[in-house]
Amino acid sequence: MTQYKIAVLVGSLRIESFNQQLATALTKMAPTDFTLTPIKIDDLPLYNQDHDSRQADPVTRMKREVKGSHGLLFATPEYNRSIPGVLKNAIDHGSRPYGDSAWGGKPAGIVGVSVGAAGTAMAQQHLRNILAYLDVTVLGQPEVFLHERPGFFDPKGDLAPDSKVFLQSWMDRFAGWVRQHAS
Amino acid sequence: MTQYKIAVLVGSLRIESFNQQLATALTKMAPTDFTLTPIKIDDLPLYNQDHDSRQADPVTRMKREVKGSHGLLFATPEYNRSIPGVLKNAIDHGSRPYGDSAWGGKPAGIVGVSVGAAGTAMAQQHLRNILAYLDVTVLGQPEVFLHERPGFFDPKGDLAPDSKVFLQSWMDRFAGWVRQHAS
Numbered sequence: 001m002t003q004y005k006i007a008v009l010v011g012s013l014r015i016e017s018f019n020q021q022l023a024t025a026l027t028k029m030a031p032t033d034f035t036l037t038p039i040k041i042d043d044l045p046l047y048n049q050d051h052d053s054r055q056a057d058p059v060t061r062m063k064r065e066v067k068g069s070h071g072l073l074f075a076t077p078e079y080n081r082s083i084p085g086v087l088k089n090a091i092d093h094g095s096r097p098y099g100d101s102a103w104g105g106k107p108a109g110i111v112g113v114s115v116g117a118a119g120t121a122m123a124q125q126h127l128r129n130i131l132a133y134l135d136v137t138v139l140g141q142p143e144v145f146l147h148e149r150p151g152f153f154d155p156k157g158d159l160a161p162d163s164k165v166f167l168q169s170w171m172d173r174f175a176g177w178v179r180q181h182a183s
Numbered sequence: 184m185t186q187y188k189i190a191v192l193v194g195s196l197r198i199e200s201f202n203q204q205l206a207t208a209l210t211k212m213a214p215t216d217f218t219l220t221p222i223k224i225d226d227l228p229l230y231n232q233d234h235d236s237r238q239a240d241p242v243t244r245m246k247r248e249v250k251g252s253h254g255l256l257f258a259t260p261e262y263n264r265s266i267p268g269v270l271k272n273a274i275d276h277g278s279r280p281y282g283d284s285a286w287g288g289k290p291a292g293i294v295g296v297s298v299g300a301a302g303t304a305m306a307q308q309h310l311r312n313i314l315a316y317l318d319v320t321v322l323g324q325p326e327v328f329l330h331e332r333p334g335f336f337d338p339k340g341d342l343a344p345d346s347k348v349f350l351q352s353w354m355d356r357f358a359g360w361v362r363q364h365a366s
């Protein structure tokens with residue numbers, strides 16, 4: 001049986017990031033044939049095309065990890081109605097140099113939590129535009145536009161029961177999507 | 184007479200960046216009551232909300248320069264159908280901490296050149312979404328979706344005559360926009 005490796009990319013570097021907590025919670029919900037692994041992006045330099053022919057070590061490491069995965073899970077906050085520059089910087093690095101993108105053909109899922117539900121929705125639309133261009137096959141439904149509110153996470157980082165049921169159903173759908181589309 | 188200070192933000196760090204050349208060409212077309220100054224963004228750290236209460240020196244410098252300006256000029260390439268992560272990272276830094284954004288209320292113009300005209304258009308739409316949220320007053324028309332092709336810049340970095348005429352008319356419109364909306 002294939003053991004599916006999922007590269008997890010979180011758009012926030014904040015230690016107590018809600019989206020980081022969300023990614024961790026989802027990791028615990030994955031089926032036994034799935035392994036979700038966080039991809040480090042906080043050590044990447046700012047992308048500069050002049051360095052395409054000699055990518056920095058953190059860039060080659062990230063690309064190797066992404067290329068070695070069967071699928072992608074993006075957990076993104078909304079910053080100013082789009083995805084964080086930090087996440088876009090990682091995506092830009094992974095797409096380069098021309099002809100050597102790490103992203104192409106991967107199945108992916110997007111989740112997000114923000115203080116207003118509209119925020120993560122708008123950020124995710126931008127992310128979908130970007131991933132479509134990169135030939136990433138993104139799960140359409142169910143959309144995960146979570147609204148962070150008191151009690152969303154308990155003190156141990158566990159989700160409230162209703163969120164847990166919804167996200168388990170999302171994870172099951174995502175796992176099926178990856179099994180169907182992974183090459 | 185007011186001397187209008189314009190903060191110029193270029194989304195590409197490449198030395199021979201077309202958008203950098205475009206920004207330089209526009210600087211030469213500015214009216215005498217305008218001073219266009221490039222804002223350095225390549226020394227900013229990756230944004231991390233945990234550092235909001237102690238922003239790094241390059242961040243406070245950038246915010247001071249932006250706050251001291253009467254208007255903004257964005258020259259952005261398209262990376263993967265959006266703006267570069269590098270530029271979004273600068274925008275995210277300038278918007279924080281909550282309540283101390285450097286961007287709010289500034290009049291702005293957006294220009295871009297890319298190898299396909301659709302690319303810069305799609306990137307600029309994302310940038311407009313972001314700037315609208317940040318309460319930046321962006322000039323609507325004329326849109327500047329330039330298609331980089333051989334001869335677009337001559338070896339001295341000057342623009343082809345037809346582009347020069349178009350961009351001079353854009354600059355005149357932009358200058359009027361800044362005079363009208365600068366506070």
